[in-house]
Amino acid sequence: MRVGIVAESFLPNVNGVTNSVLRVLEHLKREGHEAMVVAPGARDFQDEIPDYLGFEIVRVPTVMVPLVDSLPIGVPTTTVAAALAGFKPDIIHLASPFVLGGAGAFAARQIGVPAVALYQTDVAGFATKYHLPMVANLAWEWTRTIHNMSEMTLAPSSSYIRELEAHGIKNVRHWGRGVDTELFNPAKRSEVLRRAWDPTGEKKIVGFIGRLAAEKSVHRLAPLVDDPSVQLVIVGGGPERDELEALLPTAVFTGPLGGEELARAYASLDLFVHTGEFETFCQAIQEAQASGVPTIGPRAGGPIDLIKHGENGLLLEVPTFEAELPDAARWVLDDARHADLQRAARASVENKTWAALGDQLLGYYSEVLDAYERNVVHLFGRDVALPRWAPARLGQPRRQARRDDTA
Template identity: 80%
Template sequence: MLRMRVGIVAESFLPNINGVTNSVLRVLEHLKREGHEAIVVAPGARDFQEEVPDYLGFEIVRVPTVMIPLIDSLPIGVPTTTVAAALADFKPDVIHLASPFVLGGAGAFAARQLDIPAVGLYQTDVAGFATKYHAAMVANIAWDWTRTIHNMCQMTLAPSSATISELESRGIKNVNHWGRGVDAELFHPTRRSEVLRRQWDPTGSKKIVGFVGRLAAEKSVHRLAPLVANQDIQLVVVGDGPERQALEEALPGAVFTGALSGESLARAYASLDLFIHTGEFETFCQAIQEAQASGVPTIGPRAGGPIDLIDHGVNGLLLDVDTFEAELPDAAGWVLDDARLDDLKDTARESIADKTWQALGEQLMGYYEEVVKGYNRNVIRIFGRDVNLPAWARGPRRLRRGA
């Protein structure tokens, strides 16, 4: 096989847990299994957090962080000269930009400076977040900057058909599809816990309906409010963030578990009867996929990533964003009807059968090889024709053959 050196510049990484961090971890795990080498350049930890010096033996190079007001769970890495220096020392074959915007922007410029091909993974709808925080002017600037960064890359990878269409409409070129895998062993229907369900609903008579994710404005968790009055439903909110206190007031009677991870998170998913994702700014929505792997039908907005994950009427329902709250009570009632709930649970689990991280890792390696092979330093274009450089002018071969 072709052995590669991959330089990853991540907008977020351990100890901060979110979708960007999780996808980077899965990429590193695949690189380790297949015998590749990697380095990660990422923001440092927040106050009182302990930084991890490496992951699976791969070095983590840290840059300072700053905090964004109202978004206290998203520290931003300062784009210092450390980015280019670390990549230059490592000499990667390809640079992987995980959700590039600030630190990733520095990674894109470093890739250009070092003459190394780059792949940009679009994961975070920064412009959508800006709109949610009532900053329309910032949203327009965000799209201009996003287009600049991604068009400096040799390829952009996006996780859903809706996101690909949006990026192409914004002038971003060479966009390909790369979804997200799911740990089908960790997230599994057998994790369902009757003990946990009784903790949430001591009567044992209610259907358990939940949300899992960061409690921030762009997630629109307040849209669960129409279910509060339903005495046959117990709401459970898994996660933490700046909106938690306001949501506890908006959703009286709901159980707030705080952030969960690992087996505790898997048990929480599998112990639900229905998972509802409320935000419309998801480029993919891994939470929906984890719920489906856990055998839980899902309801989500007809926008962004959920469109590709929810087969309307088969493993859940899609609701229009503008009428989400008005439609939600009837939609929840339809899913939770005992006449169809078991069938929906079965089809939810079946829908993730071909979405393993191993398959996604192999696809990503194929994209890496494509951009490296296409990034030919030994050919120049003269008068519209490709001309091979003489041997003395050629750069070193970057791909290395391993056993």
Template identity: 75%
Template sequence: MRVAIVAESFLPNINGVTNSVLRVLEYLREEGHDAIVVAPGARDYQEEVPDYLGFEIVRVPTVMIPLVDSLPIGVPTTSVLRSLNTFRPDVVHLASPFVLGGAGAFAAMQARVPAVAIYQTDVAGFATQYQLSLLSSMAWEWTRNIHNRCELTLAPSSEAIRELESHGIRDVHHWGRGVDTTLFNPGKRSELLRRQWDPSGRKKIVGFIGRLAAEKGVHRLASLVGDPSIQLVIVGDGPERKALQRVLPSAVFTGALSGEELARAYASLDLFVHTGEFETFCQAIQEAQASGVPTIGPRAGGPVDLITEGVNGLLLDVSSFTTDLPSAVDTLLDGSRHPQLREQARAAVENKTWHALGDQLMGYYEQAVTGYRRSHVNLFGREMVLPRWVRKPRRSRSA
């Protein structure tokens, strides 16, 4: 199959959207499919990646939204449609579509190719966090416009599916995320690294790993500052780092890590806390669990599907997250239950491989192609789109 991926974010920028696209490309290469990526260009101080696994990357210009350093935007150009017409894909994969992905949806229609939209970023929630009220009010209308032009929308969690359907988005199906259980596993735990973080060797290590941006809510860890039994570790970088260093003066800030360094950091924690409520999935929770680390997250969005309370972690209400956090940490770090929680965290994700998710995605691609052919007929040399009531009804999948 020939797959054109239009991505709102890609290398050298590292985030959840980029990581998912990379895993999809790796699956497509392994299974012998062909692909092309249309993505924003690098920022001024970054070096662009010319290809990935031999797949061509077509770049469009990048601009930054004021105040939102974590959200670079690809500027749609005629190269989007031109790339599709040249590559002639069987399906267009829209990775977290909003601006560039919106152009990708329209280009797919013009090129007469079915599109599959991957919902991954809560743009409306981010806009609210950044106090961009105009963008927030328009976000759902624009999101609905994009997704309902696609054959299918794939959402990573039950909460995301309900949210999309409540805003009038049709044909929503479940597609989660895999996790590399070889890279992220308890065997990467490093006593040397733990001693670097806590020279006394007596504290429990509680950490956050992710982008340091306002929507992540890392400031909520402030309720743990001053506890002499806890060493906070913050792994990541972003526009909020300096402010967080003031709010969390006793925390260790490692900067951004990747590969084996990241895996050792995860496995060397005693507890992982995710503080943001705008996650449509939250891959960091899965990576922590694969590393044998119990997790705390907000009772909102993707974490609701990933954390089973009392089994591999705890969920906290967003409204009382900060005040409830110290007691939740004490509960999960209790010596009588912590070893079992570590084992159960790992067990929760052992079967969530990226290859299995790739197989499922390929099934959705095939479904989109079949549905497109069923709904688009050629009559006297002109393509006609059948109304939705003529087509076979589809129901949202929960697995």
């Protein structure tokens, strides 16, 4: 199978979209498939990589958008359609489509290839957080257009499946995220690191790991800052770091971490608190759970599916999150139940491997390809391929079943 991926974000920018694309590419490589990625360029050309695991990365120019200054936005040029047409994919994978992915959706129709769109970013929710209600309404209209141009939409949580369907998006299916349970593991807990954060060795370590931006609402940790029994640790970078350092003067700010350093940071926490309500999935919660760390999150979006209230952590109502947080943290950190919560956190993700999720994704690809094949044969006969949106191509010879090309 040949998979053309149009990614709204990719290396060197590291975020949820990038990470899931990397895991998909790794699975495609293991299973012997071919892939190509169209993605935004880096702010510094020297940071770009020409390929990943031997799969070509085609870059488009980028622009910087106010309020999301660390995330380059890919410009939807004609490169998108040209690169995909040249690659001749069997299926097109749209990773969190909005700007560049929108061009990918149109290109899929132009070249007559089915598309699967992965909903990963709540753009409308972010717009609301940034006090742009008109942009939020337009974002939903555009999201509906892009996703309904695709044959299938994959959403990472039950709450967002319901929300997408409520906004008129069709054929929405569930596809979660895997987690690396070898990298993120309770065995990575480091007493040396904990002592560096808390020289007294007497405090409970409560942490947030993620992008320091408005939509993450990290300011909601403020009720814990004066608790003498708690040491706050903030891992990550972003445009709100300076403001948060002023708001949380006793917190330890590590900056962004990756790999083993990140794994040690997760495992060295006693409690992970995710504060933002616009997460379509929230991989950080899964990584904390894999590290044996109980979690607190908002009763909204992805965390609802990940946190089993009272078993591996707690869900707090969004309007009262800050008011509830101190008591919730004390409940989780109570020595009478903390060890049970730790064990339950790890157990809740042990079967959520990327290999299993990769196989599920390939199953969705096959389902889309089979349905697409049946529709084309039904409408135009077995020897003619004509996308129903492009009547000018009626009568052109059809290339034989795409999946046979790489058999």
